[in-house]
Amino acid sequence: MTGNESRTDKYFGQALKRKEDPRFITGTGNYTDDIVLPGMLHAAMVRSPYPHAKIGGINKESVTGMPGVVAVLTGQDIADAGIGSIPVGWLLPELKTPAHPAIALTEANHVGDIVAVVVAENRALAEDAASMLEVDYEPLPSVAFAGAAIAEGAPVVHDDVPGNVAFNWEIGDATAVQEGFNAAYKTVKLKLTNQRLIPNAIEPRASLAQFTPASGEYLLYTTSQNPHIHRLILAAFVMNIPEHKLRVISPDVGGGFGSKIFQYQEEVIMLLAARLMGRPVKWTARRSEAFVSDMQGRDHETETEMAVDKDGKMLAFRVNTLANLGAYQTLFAPAVPTYLYGTLCNGVYKLPAVHVKVQGVMTNTVPVDAYRGAGRPEATYAIERTVDAMAHALGEDPAEFRRKNFIQPEDFPYQTPVALVYDSGNYEPALDMALGMMKYPELRAEQERMKGSNKILGVSVISYVEACGLAPSALVGQLGAQAGQWESSLVRVYPTGKVELFTGSHSHGQGHETAFPQIAADELQIPIEDIDLVHGDTGRMPYGWGTYGSRSAAVGGSALKVALQKITAKAKKIAAHLLEASEEDVEHENGVFRIKGAPDQSKTFFDVALMAHLAHSLPDGMEPGLEATAFYDPKNFVYPFGTHMAVVEIDTDTGKVDLRNYGCVDDCGPLINPLIVEGQVHGGIAQGAGQALWEEGAYDEEGNLLAASYMEYTMPRADDLPMYQIDHTVTPSPHNPLGVKGIGESGTIASSAAVANAVLDALWHECGIEHLDMPYTAEKVWKAIRDSRAGMGQAADD
Amino acid sequence: MNVTMNVNGKPYTRDVEPRTLLVHFLREDLLLTGTHVGCDTSQCGACTVHVDGEAVKSCTVLAVQADGMDVTTIEGIGTPGDLHPLQTGFWEKHGLQCGYCTPGMIMASAELLKHNPSPSEQEIRYHLEGNYCRCTGYHNIVKAVQHAAEIMAQGGQAGGQAADD
Ligand code: FES
Ligand code: FES
Numbered sequence: 016m017t018g019n020e021s022r023t024d025k026y027f028g029q030a031l032k033r034k035e036d037p038r039f040i041t042g043t044g045n046y047t048d049d050i051v052l053p054g055m056l057h058a059a060m061v062r063s064p065y066p067h068a069k070i071g072g073i074n075k076e077s078v079t080g081m082p083g084v085v086a087v088l089t090g091q092d093i094a095d096a097g098i099g100s101i102p103v104g105w106l107l108p109e110l111k112t113p114a115h116p117a118i119a120l121t122e123a124n125h126v127g128d129i130v131a132v133v134v135a136e137n138r139a140l141a142e143d144a145a146s147m148l149e150v151d152y153e154p155l156p157s158v159a160f161a162g163a164a165i166a167e168g169a170p171v172v173h174d175d176v177p178g179n180v181a182f183n184w185e186i187g188d189a190t191a192v193q194e195g196f197n198a199a200y201k202t203v204k205l206k207l208t209n210q211r212l213i214p215n216a217i218e219p220r221a222s223l224a225q226f227t228p229a230s231g232e233y234l235l236y237t238t239s240q241n242p243h244i245h246r247l248i249l250a251a252f253v254m255n256i257p258e259h260k261l262r263v264i265s266p267d268v269g270g271g272f273g274s275k276i277f278q279y280q281e282e283v284i285m286l287l288a289a290r291l292m293g294r295p296v297k298w299t300a301r302r303s304e305a306f307v308s309d310m311q312g313r314d315h316e317t318e319t320e321m322a323v324d325k326d327g328k329m330l331a332f333r334v335n336t337l338a339n340l341g342a343y344q345t346l347f348a349p350a351v352p353t354y355l356y357g358t359l360c361n362g363v364y365k366l367p368a369v370h371v372k373v374q375g376v377m378t379n380t381v382p383v384d385a386y387r388g389a390g391r392p393e394a395t396y397a398i399e400r401t402v403d404a405m406a407h408a409l410g411e412d413p414a415e416f417r418r419k420n421f422i423q424p425e426d427f428p429y430q431t432p433v434a435l436v437y438d439s440g441n442y443e444p445a446l447d448m449a450l451g452m453m454k455y456p457e458l459r460a461e462q463e464r465m466k467g468s469n470k471i472l473g474v475s476v477i478s479y480v481e482a483c484g485l486a487p488s489a490l491v492g493q494l495g496a497q498a499g500q501w502e503s504s505l506v507r508v509y510p511t512g513k514v515e516l517f518t519g520s521h522s523h524g525q526g527h528e529t530a531f532p533q534i535a536a537d538e539l540q541i542p543i544e545d546i547d548l549v550h551g552d553t554g555r556m557p558y559g560w561g562t563y564g565s566r567s568a569a570v571g572g573s574a575l576k577v578a579l580q581k582i583t584a585k586a587k588k589i590a591a592h593l594l595e596a597s598e599e600d601v602e603h604e605n606g607v608f609r610i611k612g613a614p615d616q617s618k619t620f621f622d623v624a625l626m627a628h629l630a631h632s633l634p635d636g637m638e639p640g641l642e643a644t645a646f647y648d649p650k651n652f653v654y655p656f657g658t659h660m661a662v663v664e665i666d667t668d669t670g671k672v673d674l675r676n677y678g679c680v681d682d683c684g685p686l687i688n689p690l691i692v693e694g695q696v697h698g699g700i701a702q703g704a705g706q707a708l709w710e711e712g713a714y715d716e717e718g719n720l721l722a723a724s725y726m727e728y729t730m731p732r733a734d735d736l737p738m739y740q741i742d743h744t745v746t747p748s749p750h751n752p753l754g755v756k757g758i759g760e761s762g763t764i765a766s767s768a769a770v771a772n773a774v775l776d777a778l779w780h781e782c783g784i785e786h787l788d789m790p791y792t793a794e795k796v797w798k799a800i801r802d803s804r805a806g807m808g809q810a811a812d813d
Numbered sequence: 814m815n816v817t818m819n820v821n822g823k824p825y826t827r828d829v830e831p832r833t834l835l836v837h838f839l840r841e842d843l844l845l846t847g848t849h850v851g852c853d854t855s856q857c858g859a860c861t862v863h864v865d866g867e868a869v870k871s872c873t874v875l876a877v878q879a880d881g882m883d884v885t886t887i888e889g890i891g892t893p894g895d896l897h898p899l900q901t902g903f904w905e906k907h908g909l910q911c912g913y914c915t916p917g918m919i920m921a922s923a924e925l926l927k928h929n930p931s932p933s934e935q936e937i938r939y940h941l942e943g944n945y946c947r948c949t950g951y952h953n954i955v956k957a958v959q960h961a962a963e964i965m966a967q968g969g970q971a972g973g974q975a976a977d978d
Contacts (some may be wrong), residue, residue, distance in 0.1 A: 032904055032905055033904070034905065035912075036903070036904045036909065037893045037904070037910075038912075039909055039912030040887075040896070040900040040903050040904055040909065040912075040915060040919065041845060041847070041887065041888065041891065041892060041893055041896075041900065042845070042846070042847015042848070042849070042886065042887030042888045042915075042916045043888070043893075046846075046849070046913065049840075049846035051844070103871065139830070139832070155918060179834070215947055216911070216946075216947055217851040217857060217859060217911070217913045217914050217945055217946065218848075218849070218851065218911065219850070219851065248977040263852075267911075267912065268911065269849070269851075269912065269913025269914075270909045270910070270911040270913060270948055271945050271948070293817035301853045302851065302853050302854065302857070303853055303854075362836065384928050438815070468951060479967050501926050521913050522909030524912070524948045526910070529968070538866075539895050692905075693953075694910055694948075694949060695910075696905050697949055697950035697951075697952040698910060698932045698947070698949050698950045699950075699954065701896030701949075701950030701951065702947070702950075702951055722855075724852075724853075725852055725854050725856035725945070726854055727858070730945060730947065731950075731951075732941075732942050732944075732945065732951075733937070733938040733939075733941040733942060733944070733946075733951040733954065733955070734935070734939050734941075734942050736938075736940035736951055736952075738955070739932045739950065740950055762950075792922055804907075
């Protein structure tokens with residue numbers, strides 16, 4: 016039918032079920048590996064089995080006669096095609112960035128580095144040949160851990176990064192911090208490892224490229240969180256393709272968690288192969304490839320120190336971190352352990368002085384870049400672990416110790432000693448709600464009762480703040496970003512009153528196709544069924560920067576709001592003209608434009624949309640059509656916050672940790688769709704709990720990945736986790752038109768620290784263990800309990 | 814070699830390499846791409862389908878092993894106009910985010926509900942132990958399965974509600 020049904024309800028804030036779900040629940044989603052192009056070839060990667068090796072000869076003839084093999088590509092083919100190094104997108108002062116070729120030419124620098132590619136008629140034949148290709152490797156000395164890599168005489172990963180140090184970075188006032196320590200009543204010091212994680216979106220990465228010689232146009236389907244960034248990098252820096260001749264489509268994407276932000280080697284290879292072969296070429300990662308080629312996360316070795324005065328007020332916080340960057344620096348790698356980490360090391364506290372020093376270290380491991388939370392979970396872990404240690408040292412309750420050090424509501428906007436200005440916040444209500452929801456006093460009483468038995472209880476209370484929606488562009492540019500951080504939106508109204516929204520933001524599970532139309536349906540006052548969102552295709556959308564850093568709602572949603580306001584402003588002018596009234600006398604209410612005081616004189620959105628296109632009667636000088644684009648550059652980051660609580664039960668006979676309850680109160684400003692928000696929190700909690708209890712991207716000291724499949728890398732399964740208790744407080748951001756903050760990463764940012772602190776709370780109460788590194792596997796916990804009891808001597812044997 | 818099987822009620826015969834996995838047969842030969850591949854060690858469950866009524870990881874079965882059998886995939890369990898109660902449950906309870914694990918989750922859950930029409934939270938969690946989801950933290954998946962069980966208890970049938978009317 017034509018036109019829009021009239022409506023009066025408000026969509027913003029409603030827990031609507033998602034518009035995108037029918038295709039996913041019926042198996043008709045469209046993921047990259049689902050796409051078949053006529054004449055399509057398949058590629059298989061030949062990956063280095065060595066952490067570090069010189070590449071001698073590659074005998075292409077060893078496979079060229081095999082069934083179905085069309086071509087073998089090596090680093091030489093990349094060099095001959097004039098293809099550039101994969102660039103780093105965030106530059107720090109004096110950053111050392113070794114070259115990162117799409118196919119290694121002389122040296123492989125981590126297990127999984129691509130040394131050759133076989134293209135064949137189908138995937139099985141390509142993989143057959145890839146497994147047979149003769150490559151001469153000369154293994155070189157290698158190093159996996161950041162601490163070892165900076166030691167005297169350590170193997171050097173790249174000759175142009177002597178000592179393996181890619182950067183030295185610091186923030187805050189070291190002298191002021193020292194003064195805090197000089198005046199301290201008490202200090203604590205911790206040594207923390209934030210272990211390597213492997214993101215493991217369940218859809219493996221995939222790319223499919225096509226080249227049209229007559230027009231010189233390329234088409235790339237790829238599993239990307241940000242197709243415009245891919246296009247920009249590929250066009251301008253790597254492939255030298257005119258930007259308008261490259262269309263990047265990121266169709267349905269099966270989870271990202273950061274790992275699908277980056278420009279990867281395989282995308283470059285597919286574009287080149289498609290051009291050289293004159294046929295479309297597809298590559299889909301096996302899970303075992305994903306383990307050695309998807310960018311990994313975390314991997315910090317950190318020392319923290321905190322000083323308090325005699326009233327238990329924090330005086331100073333000092334952090335010293337070695338960040339393992341892996342073998343190459345990828346898109347955001349230098350920013351993650353610096354601007355996304357050091358600046359957050361203030362937490363939610365009124366800390367007079369903070370100083371953070373970070374050394375970025377190259378090793379022969381898979382590169383490390385943004386993984387859900389990117390720097391902020393590491394910061395939360397560093398500060399919240401230390402805060403608990405201090406509460407123990409002072410003999411104070413961890414919740415009350417936090418409360419008395421909180422930044423207060425009247426302090427906002429709050430300038431921290433590490434550069435950020437927190438926009439808004441009110442930390443105590445979230446703390447109180449969480450304590451009430453989880454029945455904190457009862458938990459402490461239960462803990463007392465269980466003490467000494469073979470089941471002990473641990474309870475944590477952590478409060479976090481995070482920064483998301485990085486902005487404004489001018490500021491992030493000063494900090495080293497080689498990209499803008501605004502977002503765009505296009506709103507296109509058709510003559511029938513139906514509407515398409517276009518965003519540069521991308522959904523790979525976040526529910527944009529529902530949340531964005533919710534915003535639009537309210538502004539346009541039409542049914543949500545008349546609105547669809549288009550995203551993920553550089554050929555259809557205006558420019559944009561994609562989805563990462565929980566920016567979609569705050570930045571992309573705000574861009575949409577601004578574009579919608581342009582539509583309603585023009586619509587109102589048209590309506591006034593049609594009603595022969597002055598614009599000031601027209602109001603937009605209950606789905607119609609009507610003359611104030613004369614409600615029967617009205618025009619629907621459809622009337623206006625139709626006239627905008629017929630253009631038979633428009634105000635003087637007005638352009639026909641009803642379409643608007645907005646480019647929105649935020650004034651500041653947004654700062655979600657909240658309190659998370661974990662309850663664990665530990666079996667002291669086996670060391671097994673059971674996550675019994677988990678509760679949280681988050682504040683992400685107004686909720687566009689509570690169903691989606693809660694889903695984001697659930698998933699985030701699971702990933703952070705995964706880090707605390709099971710996940711570890713373990714390497715041996717030479718750089719062989721020991722956890723290289725789901726058999727060794729343990730992610731949480733359904734029966735490992737409890738139901739979560741979730742609530743919210745609402746403190747709007749004062750500087751964006753929706754007041755919204757981000758929620759995509761909060762769960763992860765808070766939950767590793769929350770679960771870790773719960774485990775340590777149990778172990779501290781039971782046997783005085785002050786710290787143990789994640790993940791808290793049964794073996795590790797059992798050993799820690801045994802050792803502490805042995806250390807306690809006789810008493811433990813009774 | 815030739816394999817013949819009934820997939821979602823339709824007979825298909827195709828000439829395949831003996832090493833072809835059932836999941837690749839479904840995705841590449843029959844273009845039924847609703848069944849996904851998430852791993853190469855039989856651990857993620859994204860590829861779960863029904864073979865002769867039992868939930869099976871189709872990456873762990875050769876196409877030739879399913880010769881002569883009845884296979885049901887996510888495409889055959891319900892349609893947008895006629896959803897299976899589990900499809901409704903996952904939609905209503907936001908049991909999916911990226912949707913990649915969802916077909917496998919639904920097919921695995923369908924088997925549970927067949928044998929246990931009103932499973933407890935723990936039974937659901939235990940039954941879905943072979944299926945990874947990286948997005949949802951499983952909370953809403955549990956609620957989705959419970960919701961489906963309620964629909965079925967109220968008379969909604971597994972295998973297409975309206976289809977059985
Ligand atoms: S694809 Fe992972 S279990 Fe079958
Ligand atoms: S919904 Fe994304 S993996 Fe389950």
